[in-house]
Amino acid sequence: xxxxxxxxxxxxxxxxxxxxxxxxxxxxxxxxxxxxxxxxxxxxxxxxxxxxxxxxxxxxxxxxxxxxxxxxxxxxxxxxxxxxxxxxxxxxxxxxxxxxxxxxxxxxxxxxxxxxxxxxxxxxxxxxxxxxxxxxxxxxxxxxxxxxxxxxxxxxxxxxxxxxxxxxxxxxxxxxxxxxxxxxxxxxxxxxxxxxxxxxxxxxxxxxxxxxxxxxxxxxxxxxxxxxxxxxxxxxxxxxxxxxxxxxxxxxxxxxxxxxxxxxxxxxxxxxxxxxxxxxxxxxxxxxxxxxxxxxxxxxxxxxxxxxxxxxxxxxxx
Amino acid sequence: xxxxxxxxxxxxxxxxxxxxxxxxxxxxxxxxxxxxxxxxxxxxxxxxxxxxxxxxxxxxxxxxxxxxxxxxxxxxxxxxxxxxxxxxxxxxxxxxxxxxxxxxxxxxxxxxxxxxxxxxxxxxxxxxxxxxxxxxxxxxxxxxxxxxxxxxxxxxxxxxxxxxxxxxxxxxxxxxxxxxxxxxxxxxxxxxxxxxxxxxxxxxxxxxxxxxxxxxxxxxxxxxxxxxxxxxxxxxxxxxxxxxxxxxxx
Numbered sequence: 001x002x003x004x005x006x007x008x009x010x011x012x013x014x015x016x017x018x019x020x021x022x023x024x025x026x027x028x029x030x031x032x033x034x035x036x037x038x039x040x041x042x043x044x045x046x047x048x049x050x051x052x053x054x055x056x057x058x059x060x061x062x063x064x065x066x067x068x069x070x071x072x073x074x075x076x077x078x079x080x081x082x083x084x085x086x087x088x089x090x091x092x093x094x095x096x097x098x099x100x101x102x103x104x105x106x107x108x109x110x111x112x113x114x115x116x117x118x119x120x121x122x123x124x125x126x127x128x129x130x131x132x133x134x135x136x137x138x139x140x141x142x143x144x145x146x147x148x149x150x151x152x153x154x155x156x157x158x159x160x161x162x163x164x165x166x167x168x169x170x171x172x173x174x175x176x177x178x179x180x181x182x183x184x185x186x187x188x189x190x191x192x193x194x195x196x197x198x199x200x201x202x203x204x205x206x207x208x209x210x211x212x213x214x215x216x217x218x219x220x221x222x223x224x225x226x227x228x229x230x231x232x233x234x235x236x237x238x239x240x241x242x243x244x245x246x247x248x249x250x251x252x253x254x255x256x257x258x259x260x261x262x263x264x265x266x267x268x269x270x271x272x273x274x275x276x277x278x279x280x281x282x283x284x285x286x287x288x289x290x291x292x293x294x295x296x297x298x299x300x301x302x303x304x305x306x307x308x309x310x311x312x313x314x315x316x317x318x
Numbered sequence: 319x320x321x322x323x324x325x326x327x328x329x330x331x332x333x334x335x336x337x338x339x340x341x342x343x344x345x346x347x348x349x350x351x352x353x354x355x356x357x358x359x360x361x362x363x364x365x366x367x368x369x370x371x372x373x374x375x376x377x378x379x380x381x382x383x384x385x386x387x388x389x390x391x392x393x394x395x396x397x398x399x400x401x402x403x404x405x406x407x408x409x410x411x412x413x414x415x416x417x418x419x420x421x422x423x424x425x426x427x428x429x430x431x432x433x434x435x436x437x438x439x440x441x442x443x444x445x446x447x448x449x450x451x452x453x454x455x456x457x458x459x460x461x462x463x464x465x466x467x468x469x470x471x472x473x474x475x476x477x478x479x480x481x482x483x484x485x486x487x488x489x490x491x492x493x494x495x496x497x498x499x500x501x502x503x504x505x506x507x508x509x510x511x512x513x514x515x516x517x518x519x520x521x522x523x524x525x526x527x528x529x530x531x532x533x534x535x536x537x538x539x540x541x542x543x544x545x546x547x548x549x550x551x552x553x554x555x556x557x558x559x560x561x562x563x564x565x566x567x568x
Binding site for chain 1: 331332335336338339342344356373403404405407408409410411412413414415540567
């Protein structure tokens with residue numbers, strides 16, 4: 001049985017078509033990433049999958065329960081971590097957790113045990129009786145995640161879980177996601193952080209303009225655009241190098257400045273390497289590091305959403 | 319599989335959890351106290367000071383408008399703020415029906431109102447020497463009127479705004495005229511015939527009639543009619559709220 005099965009979901013808001021015939025499945029125990037630019041339809045998809053919004057046509061099943069007709073049964077299987085840390089800031093961390101558990105009708109003894117465990121896991125136990133108004137952004141996010149797990153869900157929806165967080169919170173949350181995956185919990189993750197999806201997801205879907213542009217494992221998606229290879233080069237800080245000078249090299253297709261490095265997009269990395277090594281003495285600069293890189297998931301994302309290309313070998317919705 | 323009884327008890331438990339959460343957060347907020355206690359007090363003073371009126375008219379009137387304002391004072395504030403904080407999505411995505419959400423939200427206003435109504439009731443008994451002759455009518459009147467107007471508050475709060483002021487403005491457009499058309503301080507029998515007809519459309523008419531029966535032993539429409547129509551209003555508000563929350567959440 002699939003954890004999630006969407007069957008031709010479409011959603012219209014007046015004249016605006018937010019989703020068009022979105023179909024995909026997520027297997028039990030899978031960590032599934034859902035990527036897309038702002039306004040692509042990620043939030044609408046999550047709202048439909050969690051039963052907050054009804055689709056205009058099509059439906060979705062959560063562990064076999066139709067989200068439109070069996071909303072309550074479907075929701076019992078899931079935990080939801082919304083994009084914003086939607087906790088009650090007038091209540092303590094403990095009261096917030098207990099409230100979330102009561103909504104899911106977790107028995108008193110079980111919710112108190114589970115609540116205490118989660119506060120330990122998320123490093124909030126020593127502040128459990130404090131009002132959450134004074135919590136940092138990271139602490140609020142960790143509490144939100146704890147509230148999403150208090151009913152021990154089989155499926156967890158995570159909407160931008162680590163966006164804008166401090167390092168400690170990021171590490172704790174990623175560790176928890178990894179642990180959930182090991183425990184067989186299905187995770188549906190929407191994120192803008194493509195590297196996060198690359199590191200944590202078994203498969204990702206890229207949505208653009210309300211349509212699924214591609215679904216596959218991160219590595220298979222990268223394989224589909226092997227033409228986007230690059231040479232990453234850093235010059236000694238004393239030297240002055242302009243991106244235009246590098247763009248003038250014959251085998252370089254595009255130059256991206258990334259921090260103190262340049263990324264030279266090419267279909268011929270060895271040729272570019274030769275050109276760069278010849279360019280450096282001519283320009284009076286010294287190369288301090290050079291690396292060749294394959295396409296990243298971000299390249300796939302840009303290719304699919306920016307250029308709207310449907311690439312060969314990728315499972316697409318079309 | 320959970321049976322019918324299990325489902326109902328799950329819904330009621332979730333509604334009670336929502337009410338408890340509201341009680342902890344909202345009962346002592348200054349805005350709620352002003353709206354729920356001081357507003358009806360000043361309305362009462364505006365009506366009652368300097369006018370010769372029987373305690374059996376004044377006290378039930380004060381109790382009725384206190385319930386009207388206090389019962390409908392929490393949800394129109396709490397729900398828009400929950401929308402702003404995105405905590406309302408937590409309720410909407412919980413494994414419960416919208417009826418349980420509406421019921422839970424209404425329960426907090428209901429309980430708040432019952433507590434607040436005891437103040438004018440005690441004052442009426444102590445200061446105005448009003449005697450209770452029909453305690454069952456009084457209890458039924460207070461309970462049903464409180465539940466009716468707390469559900470009305472939840473219904474108005476369905477309007478998809480994040481600003482409590484927007485909802486309060488709309489709500490006051492309804493609440494204030496209700497005081498004048500419902501025979502609260504002027505007995506229904508003394509209203510002109512057009513006024514008597516309009517009064518039939520107001521739930522406060524039946525609420526204040528039933529509460530007054532607690533002090534006089536007599537109801538203009540009869541206690542059974544008052545109880546029945548208050549129940550009808552509660553059901554209409556509950557189902558309308560359910561419908562609007564569903565519609566506006568889309």
